[in-house]
Amino acid sequence: MLIDEIEAPGFTEDLKQCVKGWGISYFTQVQVAALKAGIVEGRSQIVCAPTSSGKTLVGEMAILAALERGKRCLYLVSHKALADQKYSDFSERFGDASPEPRASVGLSTGDRDEGEVSPQLLVATYEKALALMLSGQLELSASVVVADELQILGEDTRGPNIETLCAIFRRQGLDQFVALTATIGNAQELADWLNCALVSSHARDVELHQEIWNGNSAYRVQFGQEIGAPCHAGQVLPTDAVQVVRHLINMGRGPVLVFTESRNEASDMATRYSQSSVRTVDGMALAQQLELFSEPTESSQQLQQNAQKRVAFHTADLTSQERQVVEKGFVDSSFDVCFATSTLAAGVNFPFKSVVFPKLTYQYGDREGRMIARSDYRNMSGRAGRLGLHPEGFAILLPRNQRELAHANTVILPDNDNIDSQLVRLSMRRTVLALVTFGVxxxxxxxxxxxxxxxYWHQIQERNPKKLDDVIATGLKSADWLIENKLVEEDYGLLLPTPVGKAVAQSGLLPTTAMAFLELLGKNADVLDREFERHIPALIHLVCGCDEFSGNRPSRFLPWPAGRAPVNSNGFLLAQPLLGPLDRTDNRTNQCAHALILFSRGEPERNIRHQTNIPSGQLHRLATDIAWVLDGLRKIASVPELGYSQTLTNQLSMLARQIQWGAPAEALDMLRVAQREGVPGFGRQRALALLQQGIQTFDQLLASAKDTLSAVLGSERRTTALLSAVATCLGFRGDRYRKVHIELAAKLGLTDVIDKCSSALGEEYETAMKALMEVERSWTVTTVDDGKQQNVPDLLLTLGNKSVLIECKTTTKNPPMIKKEDAFAVMQKAVDFDPAIFRATLGKPGYDEHSKKKVQAAKDITLIEHDVFVEGMLRVCAGKVSPSDFIDWIAMPGLTELERLGGSPSYEILREL
Known part of the structure; x- marks a missing residue:
């Protein structure tokens, strides 16, 4: 239906014009149904419809209307890649990149945080949203939540935690809850549980033909129908996937997407297809673009060669920039065929006309021997046919035996699978801890x-209600375990989280993982404090073997080594100073640990693959997971009552960053700037190449001859882009707290003071920060550098017998980071001051990685970043932190961590006032 023709509750002319401004002129059946059921009027709905039917726009219209009503919004997604995409989309539709900005937009996925700390519209993964709720960062009341792909509630791995999250939503109450889900058999049951109206559609706006090719016969069933008919009579149909693709292209059914199980299958099929294809002009142009945006990885050269012949593959081995180029090629119809692993099924609706399933039985990994699930088939086959581009789509199934043939005849039927609660599969200890921490x-x-x-109860109460007794009994035993391990305390019948328990809940880690790590720290904290770098291999090995990956209820999965070449991971690990026993029979854990140790040291990925059989794509995914675990462990170890040094947790934080990027500290700043500014083809390996040339800092980079840099980076255009990024990157480290701080300052009557702190530079910054500190009357702030004395620190903060010398540093250079020469200048300036007076540098906006690395070895200096200091001061001004505790906090050696400061965060204080 045309947008101008629809009349629906709350669908005002302003909303209508905004949607038209997005380039949309036509509504699909499910979009019309959702509008008429009051989606923009604030009605909670479960929107259940086939893939590619337009459910996402329903959620976006709910957000648009909610922002118009002044509500905060949370958009939940199933995967980090989708979160990145939606953050970009929403920034262009609602945020600063929009012609008419309507909201601040933020992103939080666990390994990436963008935007303000409390934005009006936040995109987050389900797991991260739960962590944000536990930290108080998400306010549920008067909020609108859009939950995408909610059918994953039925997954045995992630489903239990998502059900817990939805149960909290249900109990706490929301302004509006909108769930988007693929077609499921018990959608009404789900809607009843969540107290939502059900809006469902079984129709696709682009008709999908499902065909089973088996030998010399073929059978076709239209999507949504039970009875089909033979097709392609008299034709000899190929059964090999590569030949099937060529046949489909000749029939005019391209472009074609072929789903493969593994990255090896995808790249091998792409190579086979390319061998009998010809280079094209547009293919050559695309290959040149890929060369610019590619790093010299295992797969980059093959990807470029395939692209010349309009062939692509899409796997985890591609870099994010390569994936973006390939995905844009899909949209621009620059490819005839793409061979992809099933992860693409969770992506955007690329314009393929045909989708091919070469097999229906998994052969590798944890799914070996299992048949493809109907829900997975629906999601994948839904990629066939694009509204506005194709009049129809085709799904081609190629069963290899009678068992697969029988399964093929089942999955194409219109019946939908029910989603069932997986609550009994959850880690009950983590769930109970989360519920206690959140106050539910x-x-x-x-x-x-x-x-x-x-x-779970909603489903079983009529069938077997006694099953709930087992769940409750397990929950009560879990509460006992949490109390015994001092993560929860019971006082006069009340269950309350301990500080450690709250940190464990907010980390998202399994309580057993946390307790095992704390036991390790209890025995080895002194050793790690003295010789942290020497024990990095031990920490990586322990994390790879922790319960997150190998327990009874793992939350993450180690990749399976690819290839059968012999490796010596056991020998490599035995040569390291391990902190625990080595199970030489656990090849999977040992090879993954071996690979990550080499990765963090900057070893080339080809060498890592050769030594460990872990391919680069899997290695990058694993690095992200391990970095997430390490950062969670850092948060737990930062709890003040545990007494672990800030320098130790600083080192855990840096190790997490080094593993995530696969590079030493010296390369991290350059990598982040390049990623943020979109420098083409600049990633881990080219950053390491610069280090090998002795280029470690931005100053060294800018001082290098351009032709020298081009020789290292392999492209003059790439070199120009990197130099431009370094010279102009204003937003490298934005102050995520700034808006919250301004709002809280207004409540506290400190608007002018905070405004000056935000805008001041140089000597004016020193004056502004002194004025902020003088708001608290119990201590004394003295100007040491009064113009009469030479080479002395700026300020002295004194309370009783506690004193801290403070040097204030700002920078206007790009990227805006304080270098170690400035960060540590206070030590030289305070050389003739009493050693009992502590030294601190207050830096605006923040410090480079060289400074952060150096301060880890310091015993008598603190580095404090501007927004962290202002956050602490506002807690003091609001009466949430004592002045004495504040001084103790800024006099703690290392890079100051907010987790070590008590009191409520500024965004919680703002809600209380």
């Missing part, structure tokens, strides 16, 4: 009440 459960009897609000 503060008494044992409330556990029963909570589980009676679960989808």
């Amino acid at each position: 459960v503060n008494k044992r009897e409330l556990l029963t009440e909570f589980f009676q609000h679960s989808f």
